[in-house]
Amino acid sequence: MNPDPTGAAPASARPASAESVNARPVDEAGPAAWVDGLRKRYRRRVAVDGVSFTVGRGEVVGLLGPNGAGKTTVIKMLLGLVRPDAGETMLLGRPARDPRARARVGYLPELFRYQPWLTAAEVLTLHARLAGVPPQHEVLASVGLADRAQDRVGGFSKGMQQRLGLAVALAARPEFVVLDEPTSALDPIGRADVRDLVLSLKERGVAVLLNSHLIGEVERVCDRVVILDRGRVAASGTLGELLGGRELRLHLDGVGPEASKRLGNGVRDGIRDGIHDGIRDSVRDGVHGGVRDGIRDGVHGGVHDGVRDGIRDGVHGGVHDGVHDGVHGGIHDSVRDGVHGGIRDDIHGGVHNGVRDGIYGSVRDGEWWTIALPDDVPTLISDLVGLGVRVHAVEPGRISLEDRLLTILRESR
Structure with a gap:
């Protein structure tokens, strides 16, 4: 069975271009994510217009904004899934298009689907192999799926699939985790589990970029917030800077x-x-x-x-x-x-x-x-x-x- 139905090689296995690797010097002590002047247009619609922000090491940053503000597009450009029209991105001190940088990044997309005939343990093993690391099945326990490891994904509810997606995002023990609507379809207990998980990542020094419409969750776990509107940064700062002093x-x-x-x-x-x-x-x-x-x-x-x-x-x-x-x-x-x-x-x-x-x-x-x-x-x-x-x-x-x-x-x- 071909582990990737599309036939594409995993990101970490693809050769890095000279442009992506050498465009900027490697800065291992730099921020987990660095975004400068990102722009993206789809035909006549400007989706992202000059977005800049950083995510420090061990920092939890919330990405907020209404539907269509450009949040998911920014995330995809940051991770090299969409090519920007202008701007630069860095991941963990390397250009974002460098596979060596992306190999240390975990990503939970907003929309995803795993092979329904695989068990949860097999899905985790598959993605660990694609990342070139040994599987860490204990992450299933961290998202509440320890007792469902041998169950086929096709029988999972939407909330259980969301938990599995979180486990996959953490499979390679990343240094930077991007979560796009991680609490979607989760019940209150599941949302609390995600909140505790994000806080535990922060304690381990893992940086997190969190895109969520659940503002209360963002307020509880984030150190800083970036607010997007119509493809631009409408405001950014710490919670104290945005909320205090009034x-x-x-x-x-x-x-x-x-x-x-x-x-x-x-x-x-x-x-x-x-x-x-x-x-x-x-x-x-x-x-x-x-x-x-x-x-x-x-x-x-x-x-x-x-x-x-x-x-x-x-x-x-x-x-x-x-x-x-x-x-x-x-x-x-x-x-x-x-x-x-x-x-x-x-x-x-x-x-x-x-x-x-x-x-x-x-x-x-x-x-x-x-x-x-x-x-x-x-x-x-x-x-x-x-x-x-x-x-x-x-x-x-x-x-x-x-x-x-x-x-x-x-x-x-």
Whole structure:
């Protein structure tokens, strides 16, 4: 039986081209993955546009973004499965097209299928042989398949096949693991097992690139996050950089009216900033559209009526009055419709952000207050103490990764 139905040689057995091996010097101490300026176009659609990021040794990096953001395409270019139109990639200090680099990389693709007539142990042995390493059957135990090692894959559920895919990705004891939707079709216990597995890889110094739509899992295991939208990096950084520094939580006792008012400054600033952003976008979208329509309908109509009446009553006066009435009426009506519509649709987002960033302070949760992070925290605390407030704790507040992701994606569009 041909172990590879396509007849292709395993990646580690193919000869390396001089270009792929010698394009850059080998840096064994470099990051596990290095991506610089990747671009890929499929006919008229730009799938990836200038994506750059790194995955450090022993680091877990999450790749997030909506469907069609380019995440899987980036992964395939990083692993040499798709040729980029532009940009460079390095794996474990070597050019990504070098088979010697890929031999130390484990990969769980988003979509895969194993030969249904093989047992789980045979699938693992096959892929270990393709990688040129002895099979490590204990990895089946690490993904919860120890008691199904001799069962044929054709009888596996989707969740069990997903577990087997994880075992195959770890078969060669890789130094860098790429997981594309590893928790797909897994039940809550399976997702917890994957989370524990990723954390154990991190403890062993294995780098992980994790592409997942389960934001809660990403938030629990990742050191850094790269957010893609429309083929570009919309944001990246540590979880602390992406989530922290926006709010301040205070455990307070003895908050009187004056202290409540002082805390309200943070609330007011949060609302002001959030509403301002919403109104700014509404004005830009709604007013511009309204003024444009108002000028088109009001000015043209006003000038037409004004000129007509101006010929009869005096061009200057007629035009002036006609333009004034037409423009004022047209803009008034169009701005009313455009702005009110824009504010109705957009200010909700601005108010929501403002509320999220600041208004929490106006709703006490027992003795805890949450306000927008002020410019000068020590001064705020000093003022509160001077007003007789007992300050028990001060800590940075954090929003959820899901909220932050949605905000970033809205801002990038």
